[in-house]
Amino acid sequence: MKVRLHHPSRSVHVDGPIRARVLCEQLGYNRESVLVVRGDDPVLGDAVLEDGDSVEIIPAISGGAV
Amino acid sequence: MSCRCGKAAVMEVRRLRAEFCRDCFLGHCTSQVRRMIAKYGMIRPGERVLVAVSGGKDSLGVWDMLLDLGYSADGVYLGLGIGRYSDRSAGFARDYAQSRGVVLREVQLREEVGFTIPKAAPKRSSPCAACGLSKRHLLNQAASVSGYDVLVTGHNLDDEASVLLGNVMAWDLQYLARQRPVLPAAPGLARKVKPLVALSEREMAAYCVLKKIRYIVDECPMAAGNKHLALKELLNAVEDRTPGSKTSFYHGYLDRLHPLLGHVVDEQHQQLHECRRCGAPTSTPTCAFCRLQSEVLQSEVLQLAAPRRAEPADRPTRPAGMEAGDPLDA
Numbered sequence: 001m002k003v004r005l006h007h008p009s010r011s012v013h014v015d016g017p018i019r020a021r022v023l024c025e026q027l028g029y030n031r032e033s034v035l036v037v038r039g040d041d042p043v044l045g046d047a048v049l050e051d052g053d054s055v056e057i058i059p060a061i062s063g064g065a066v
Numbered sequence: 067m068s069c070r071c072g073k074a075a076v077m078e079v080r081r082l083r084a085e086f087c088r089d090c091f092l093g094h095c096t097s098q099v100r101r102m103i104a105k106y107g108m109i110r111p112g113e114r115v116l117v118a119v120s121g122g123k124d125s126l127g128v129w130d131m132l133l134d135l136g137y138s139a140d141g142v143y144l145g146l147g148i149g150r151y152s153d154r155s156a157g158f159a160r161d162y163a164q165s166r167g168v169v170l171r172e173v174q175l176r177e178e179v180g181f182t183i184p185k186a187a188p189k190r191s192s193p194c195a196a197c198g199l200s201k202r203h204l205l206n207q208a209a210s211v212s213g214y215d216v217l218v219t220g221h222n223l224d225d226e227a228s229v230l231l232g233n234v235m236a237w238d239l240q241y242l243a244r245q246r247p248v249l250p251a252a253p254g255l256a257r258k259v260k261p262l263v264a265l266s267e268r269e270m271a272a273y274c275v276l277k278k279i280r281y282i283v284d285e286c287p288m289a290a291g292n293k294h295l296a297l298k299e300l301l302n303a304v305e306d307r308t309p310g311s312k313t314s315f316y317h318g319y320l321d322r323l324h325p326l327l328g329h330v331v332d333e334q335h336q337q338l339h340e341c342r343r344c345g346a347p348t349s350t351p352t353c354a355f356c357r358l359q360s361e362v363l364q365s366e367v368l369q370l371a372a373p374r375r376a377e378p379a380d381r382p383t384r385p386a387g388m389e390a391g392d393p394l395d396a
Contacts, residue, residue: 061302
């Protein structure tokens, strides 16, 4: 499946099926710091992502001046 | 996994050991905001509310929740002059305001104070230091001048916990005493409130995705290497192993330690007087923002007076992440 990433914006190919939690681990993301979205909705860590799914990993952490 | 209502869950909040369907998750977010407003007396009935809007998930999310809760809230956007990033941020803020039919005030730094953040950045220890100082001053001014009672910011649990960690590591009692979800009104200062302090950044990202609120996902190109981003990653490493750590760290501080710092707050208030240039409250003869403004404008005058040189090395440095076509001070 194609997984869209940010910072910088890019896409990577990952073979499915794969759980969202494992996808984060494989790509080096702390799952507390990102949101995995399939189509229009977030998914749980145990959700199984299949080839053909449209997946995006949205960074949750942001901010400079606070 | 199912939500407690029986529908399919789309979002988990591990610190609560809960999974939510769309509607229950949105209800959870709104109820956390309502709870913080009530607990800390953030907004009183009939007050005029101004939301500081950056075009990011937190500020657009809190604006959305306040409107859904029935508050009459306008927005204010500061144009920081950070090239295409500022242009895109403004676009998201304007689009949201238009979609809800609400007022968005805009303040462009270049027009209002004569400089932009890329110009001010070299004058302070980091770009974020110059930006934060300018935002605090100009947002307060926007609220005070236009007669708003309350200024709302989108600071969330991660923002507050990371700042708290930084202040604890430095044992800075003055900053610790000031770190509250409500900063009371004072002459020249609107009440400043942070209704998102019980919600994490991840929850705010999910809120915007589920409500289809379009926001700027890109990080500010000038924030690369920012200390608080590193502290947030550290805290999330702990949160991943022990869900609930950020909440107990920050809210435990507010409930148990902050009350012991009341004398520091009192001392700070006693030291405040009007800035001799702009009239804003300050503990020094001229406020920090006016000093920054003087330094930046003085440099501009000196640069204009200096003979121009054509060497590429003399061109201003473009912050990491800014694109080739981005003007440094557009």
